[in-house]
Each structure stands twice: as structure tokens, then as C-alpha cells.
Amino acid sequence: MPVRITFLGGACTVTGSKYLVTHQGQRLLLDCGLFQGYKPLRLRNWQPLPVAPSQIDAVVLTHAHLDHSGYLPLLVRDGYTGPIHSTAGTRDLCAILLPDSGHLQEEDAAFLNRHQLSQHTPALPLYTRLDAQHCLQQFQAHAFSQPFEPIPGWRVTFSPAGHILGAATVLLEVGGRRILFSGDLGRPDDLIMNPPEAPPQADTVLIESTYGDRQHPAEDTLHALGEALQRLARRGGVAVVPVFAVGRAQTVLHAIHLLKVQGVVPAALPVFLDSPMAVSTTGLFEKHLGEHRLSAREARALSHGATMVQTTDESKALARRHGPMVILSASGMATGGRVLHHLALYASDHRNMVILTGYQAPGTRGARIANGEKTIRIHGQDVRIGAEVVQLSSASAHADADQTLAWLRRMPHAPQQVYVVHGEIGAADTLRQRIEHELRWHASVPEHASTGPA
Structure with a gap:
């Protein structure tokens, strides 16, 4: 049975990253982010996932930013009981970010109710601080460069991605396939963070494209x-x-x-x-x-x-x-x-x-x-x-288009396919074209909720 990826977020948008990998009836969710920005995107946070949380076997996080981790309290509240795998830095940051996110949502709902500014009566938070604190109990931390099995027979290795504390690229090996998730790539010239490590060999790459259509200005x-x-x-x-x-x-x-x-x-x-x-x-x-x-x-x-x-x-x-x-x-x-x-x-x-x-x-x-x-x-x-x-x-803490391409060029050999994700449609498609024209690799921009081969 082939390995498949369903793009539940972070597809044609720079927010809400969620990638569901399925093989032989087992399911791993890579990242579990909140949608932010435009209201039609934010409304997706209130819609149930196409897969029941109780049917997901494991969750793996690239890093702690809410557009990659902020949906976790909902996932657990709605029935996910498995482990949440991350680096130690990501675990420590999520212990700060997620309860704060729940608290802010409770505060915002209370403000809207107090001033009667909501179309809903009463306005409700998406989740609470208590929901967030509850999901933290399911975190399991792993060291960089130390492989582990989130599901028996599925192997994951974290490598430093720069960007923020704990941020990792994720190599997933399952069903004879090597799938590389970039997460959010840091910059080689970041003022605080170390540069991302060179990527390992992979058959399929999911590459972020936040800055896929631009270069950082030369300003200091x-x-x-x-x-x-x-x-x-x-x-x-x-x-x-x-x-x-x-x-x-x-x-x-x-x-x-x-x-x-x-x-x-x-x-x-x-x-x-x-x-x-x-x-x-x-x-x-x-x-x-x-x-x-x-x-x-x-x-x-x-x-x-x-x-x-x-x-x-x-x-x-x-x-x-x-x-x-x-x-x-x-x-x-x-x-x-x-x-x-x-x-x-x-x-x-x-x-x-x-x-x-x-x-x-x-x-x-x-x-x-x-x-x-x-x-x-x-x-x-x-x-x-x-x-x-x-x-x-x-x-910015993100690699720009030139830096992203330079990182991809460090792969030992060309992958079979590249999915360009986590970017607005213009940025994602510009990066797709550059990957195809400059690297001569097959690349595509997946649509939201679409499924493709891994």
C-alpha cells in the first residue's frame, strides 16, 4: 500500500500547517497549526478535521510557533490520546505558548461579550488555557539526530532548522519512502539562531515558501x-x-x-x-x-x-x-x-x-x-x-527564496518530487517555478485538503 500525504493546512497559505501521512491504515500528523489571518482561513479552525482525532496514531511537531502547534489543544480535547513528539526546545516553548494562546482566546471572547461586539451570543473561545495545559501532558521530547519510532516501523529524525529554539526539519522513513519536511527554515545569517543543517537525502520533500517570491533586503x-x-x-x-x-x-x-x-x-x-x-x-x-x-x-x-x-x-x-x-x-x-x-x-x-x-x-x-x-x-x-x-x-527569521534554494541544493541527490507548502499561492508558485527551472526537479503546489503520493 503506497504512502500518502493529505494537506490539511499550510497549502496555498502560510498558516495552519497540518500534513497527514497515511500508510497501511496508520496515520501520523506532521504539525498541528492554527489558521491565522483572513477570516475565511480562521473559520477553518472551527471546522472538524476530515479525520477523527481519535484515529490519528501519532503527532510530530517541527517547531512551536502557533501556525504549527496551536491546534493541539483542540486535537486533544476532541479525542486525540497519542503522543506528541518534538524536540526539548519545542516542548518547553509549547508549555509557554499554548496556555497563553488559550488564555488570550478566553480574554478576547470575554471582551467581545462584555462590550456586546460579537455576532454570537455568547462569543466562545476556540479553546481554553485548561485545554492547552491538558495537551502538554502528551509531549515526548527527542534529541536532534537521534532516530525514534512514533509508530512501530515508522522512523523519525530531527535535525536543526535554525528559525527559533527547538525548530527542526523532520525526516520520516516509512513504507520504503524517505519524506523530508522542512518546517520553517531559518536563515544562515540570523542574528541569534544557528543556520539550518544541510538536508539529508529524501524521495519526497515538503519545502516551506513563506518568502518563496522574494529576497531579504540588503539593509542591515x-x-x-x-x-x-x-x-x-x-x-x-x-x-x-x-x-x-x-x-x-x-x-x-x-x-x-x-x-x-x-x-x-x-x-x-x-x-x-x-x-x-x-x-x-x-x-x-x-x-x-x-x-x-x-x-x-x-x-x-x-x-x-x-x-x-x-x-x-x-x-x-x-x-x-x-x-x-x-x-x-x-x-x-x-x-x-x-x-x-x-x-x-x-x-x-x-x-x-x-x-x-x-x-x-x-x-x-x-x-x-x-x-x-x-x-x-x-x-x-x-x-x-x-x-x-x-x-x-x-x-525575518525565515530563509528567503535564494537561501531556501541554496539549502535544497545541499541535498546529496535530487528528490523524486517536491511539494511547495506553507506559503501564499504567489510565493509558493514562484518557488515551484524556480525549483523546476533552476534545479530541474519535479515540484508542485498542493491544494488545501488534497492528497498526493509521498
Whole structure:
């Protein structure tokens, strides 16, 4: 019986990654992500999977970002009882991210109900903090380069992918086939993370295409951020920086630390990290030395280079301060969380600044701000964007198109087929064409819910 892959997410979109591998009646789910961005995509989170969770035998995660892990609390709540296999770094991050995701969804639902802003009565969270905490009990951590069997006869090996702590590429060997999942590939020149390891030989490759149609700009992140913060300090404004609590927050903190050490920005410029999840994540860099470029001293400096804001009252108290100051807050695409309150408060004033770091998925508030829209909707209200908008495209933690192709070229031999996934349709198809024309490999862009041979 042939090995088959069904693309339940991350197909023709850069979110919701879920790939179901089936062989001889057994099923392995590779990644279990939430859909984010456009409302039609987010609505998919509320639709049942085409396979009952109780019929899935194992789950394997590439990394902890919610578009790869955030559906796990639902999967377990709806009947999945098997193991969730990951690296130790991914397990530690999911223990932070998933309960926080459930908490934010409970908060958002409560806000909508309190202000009667929902079309549903009552508005319900997709899942709760308790749902998320429950699924954490099923995690099993594995070391890089150490093969294991998630299902008897199925063999999986994790290799470092860069990108964020714990991120892995996954080699799955089953039914005589070698299937390689890239997950999200990091950059060879990342400010914090090590470069991804060279790919092993495989018959079938699933390659991400977040930046499949573009190259990172030649701008130097430190230089661009330094100039922006100099302007901010001179006019006494407030910079709101939407950041992913995992990865991007730490990269920006490290960059600001370097700029202060170099004397580029005032050493006294106040910096606040307003995200309990990001605060907890920052401490993990000391625990996972060796997975990133930072020394033990630099990893400690991450936690001491900013005021760590934990409670809601501490977050609200920031509104009573005057600029200049920098507020880093989740989420990275301004889809939810405390950053929305800061944007609502500061985005209209021309003295202030919104600094966008890296990819903004279409349909998110971050993308609308990046595209120059003059008003955005926050908590049912229109907020004018009068602040200066700065885009640090070079701060992305994803490999760009050239870097992705360079990684593929390091394979010992050409695979039989490549599926281009986890990218918007334009980016995915552009990368497909480059793989076919430049590498002379067979490549295709699978559609959502389609099934193909592995």
C-alpha cells in the first residue's frame, strides 16, 4: 500500500500547517497549526478535521510557533490520546505558548461579550488555557539526530532548522519512502539562531515558501533599527513593536542591546517587554545554549536589557509614562494580545512609531499597517494610523527564496518530487517555478485538503 500525504493546512497559505501521512491504515500528523489571518482561513479552525482525532496514531511537531502547534489543544480535547513528539526546545516553548494562546482566546471572547461586539451570543473561545495545559501532558521530547519510532516501523529524525529554539526539519522513513519536511527554515545569517543543517537525502520533500517570491533586503537590521530609534528618541515618541514572543522578541532585544553598547542609541532609552509569554521564553535561551549564537553572558543580557512586564496592571501603567520609550509586545502580526491596546493608544500620534519586524501574513492587522492603511479595526473601534511605520524586513527569521534554494541544493541527490507548502499561492508558485527551472526537479503546489503520493 503506497504512502500518502493529505494537506490539511499550510497549502496555498502560510498558516495552519497540518500534513497527514497515511500508510497501511496508520496515520501520523506532521504539525498541528492554527489558521491565522483572513477570516475565511480562521473559520477553518472551527471546522472538524476530515479525520477523527481519535484515529490519528501519532503527532510530530517541527517547531512551536502557533501556525504549527496551536491546534493541539483542540486535537486533544476532541479525542486525540497519542503522543506528541518534538524536540526539548519545542516542548518547553509549547508549555509557554499554548496556555497563553488559550488564555488570550478566553480574554478576547470575554471582551467581545462584555462590550456586546460579537455576532454570537455568547462569543466562545476556540479553546481554553485548561485545554492547552491538558495537551502538554502528551509531549515526548527527542534529541536532534537521534532516530525514534512514533509508530512501530515508522522512523523519525530531527535535525536543526535554525528559525527559533527547538525548530527542526523532520525526516520520516516509512513504507520504503524517505519524506523530508522542512518546517520553517531559518536563515544562515540570523542574528541569534544557528543556520539550518544541510538536508539529508529524501524521495519526497515538503519545502516551506513563506518568502518563496522574494529576497531579504540588503539593509542591515542593526543600522535600520538604530536610525529609527534615534529619530524616536529625538522627538520623544513611543515605539510600539509587535513581536512574536518566541524568536522575534529576543532578536529585537539583542539588537537594541548591541545598539546601546555601540552608543548608537541612548543607553537610557527605556525598553519594555510587555508579554508574559515573551518574558518566559527569553529565559529559555540560557537553558538551551548551543542551539543559538549567543554566549551565556549574552543570553543573560536578554533578560536584563528591558523591563519585563508581567501583569495586566503593569501593562496598563505604561500608558501613564511619557516617551521616549520602546514597547515590545505580542502578537507579531498584531492579531491579538496586549499589543492591540498599545496600538490603540499610540498609533494615531505622529510622534510615535510602529516598528514591524518580518513577515506579516495577508489579512492580519500587521499586513494592513504595512500596506499603508490609514485606519485599522481594534476591539470593534477604528484606530487611525498617524504614527511613522517602520518595516524591518531584514529581521525575518525565515530563509528567503535564494537561501531556501541554496539549502535544497545541499541535498546529496535530487528528490523524486517536491511539494511547495506553507506559503501564499504567489510565493509558493514562484518557488515551484524556480525549483523546476533552476534545479530541474519535479515540484508542485498542493491544494488545501488534497492528497498526493509521498
